[in-house]
Amino acid sequence: MNPKALSFDKFLKEEEIIAFERKDFDDEDGTVVYRSYIKSPLWDMPLFVILDNSIYSVIRLVVGPEKVNAQNLQAINAFINRENATYKNYKLYVDEDNSLYLDCIYMCADDAFEPALMYALMTSIVDYIPESIGDLKSAFESVIQ
Template sequence: MAEMTKKAQAFQDYLDEKNIKAFVSEIIENDPEETTVFRSHVEVDGQQLPLLVLLDRSIFSMIRVQVSPKCKTEENELAVLKLANELNLKYKPFKLYFDGEGSLILDICLLTPDEETKEIGDMIYGMFNVLIQFLNENYRGIMKTIW
């Protein structure tokens, strides 16, 4: 059985210390990057959006939210991509894009070198606050463009 990287273990320790039970963790077996996925959700406008925290042995960590599953159509693709591009230019930490299944995804990439593992929980939770504010301000407009 694979073990968590230092970063992933530090985040798990943070969750345990703060008694945060909103995440389920999974170590990806036989992954060369030794990725641990922490699964949860974020609630926006009454919708529970799937949220992942992806931690591995690289200096990068990802927070990923599925804004809308399999929503890309021929009719909305251009308008959604234009809106995503506008938001990507305006909000530095976020990148919106369609994945291979046509779902609208929001990624946040953080630099998290192993030497700073003690702060990883605070860093990730700090970005959750920014993420939730962004979604609360923009979710309806994004969904209006999708529909």
């Protein structure tokens, strides 16, 4: 049983939010993943809410799925460094699958979990994406001269 997931389910139902698909994992951490998308002018960006029995709850956005390559890596890293220095609540990184990710971590014990706060963090990410589209597009389209 995952108390945070139960609380999040209740919140989604009460707020009539139907944008998420839920998947339960049969693991020792009681992991539950909620999946949705953020539509952007670049492409649809998969969004995941990962809740388990640890103190960490994760909102993970796949900003650039398999979009990082040798030609744009330098521009992507410059974008990441600038954004990570500016935004305390988000961390951008490139993983081994050549994708650009944005993580937002919400730390709390099960009994202190506030689904409305989790949703507010997601909303801030949804608001952030349009602000960053120009810089993201430039970085992804960058070519080493």
